[in-house]
Amino acid sequence: MRRKLVAGNWKMHGSLSENEALLSGLLAGMADVKAGVAVCVPFPYLAQVQSRLQGSSIVWGAQNVSQEAKGAFTGEVSASMLKDFSCGYVIVGHSERRAIYGETDALVADKFAAVQAAGMTPIFCVGETLAEREAGVTEAVVARQMDAVIAKCGVASLARAVVAYEPVWAIGTGVTASPAQAQAVHAFIRAKVRALDATVAEGLVIQYGGSMKPNNAVELLGQPDIDGGLIGGAALNAEDFLAICRAG
Secondary structure: OOOOEEEEEOOOOOOHHHHHHHHHHHHHOOOOOOOEEEEEEOHHHHHHHHHHHOOOOEEEEEOOOOOOOOOOOOOOOOHHHHHHOOOOEEEEOOHHHHHHHOOOHHHHHHHHHHHHHOOOEEEEEEOOOHHHHHOOOHHHHHHHHHHHHHHHHOHHHHHHOEEEEOOHHHOOOOOOOOHHHHHHHHHHHHHHHHOOOHHHHHHOEEEEOOOOOHHHHHHHHOOOOOOEEEEOHHHHOHHHHHHHHHHO
8 A cells, every 4th residue: 555645845935044944843742743754855945954853753755856976067066965964855857847947858867767776765756747738748758757767777676756746837836736737647657657667656645736726635635646745835835745745
């Protein structure tokens, strides 16, 4: 039985004082949460979050990583550096990285490989833009993004990864894919993996990322192939984030 995983993506938000208040709120409300819980935070706050969450049931991670192991790459952060802070998860291929910073499918696959080589779990994001959905190519886009990782790392690598389906048109817009729309793509992802390895497909955690909030989490997480959420805005509010975690 797959255990739900709810991961907060803080994006470029936070301060030492704001983080302290948020983490304190989360820790105080975890007693009745059955789902796995993680927070993916900006690089400068990894030490604070590690110190605060050590020994708790909340796992922490990063939002990005370099595909390079080390060297003259000013401003970059390697997977081994993230491992030094005991990160459990690293987000790779988020739509904002793809759209704003031009990350290609091949680069995302390289980052996925770097995260796994360092012993951490990638949260591998896939999803289509509004134009792609309206053109009817959602499945083709998601398949192409997944194929890059499968070609580089093999389908077995997905047994040590989380996939996050994020319809780009529903991120930060307040628009959410309907439970049926989201379930259809999650089912497609699982079927694609099942065609290559049924065991990996059965165990694969596929999160939904796209304006999941307390008022729609129960219905979304009730779908058979939606195994959690990658939460943006609502992850910055302890009460909202915990409500989503409890829905899982």
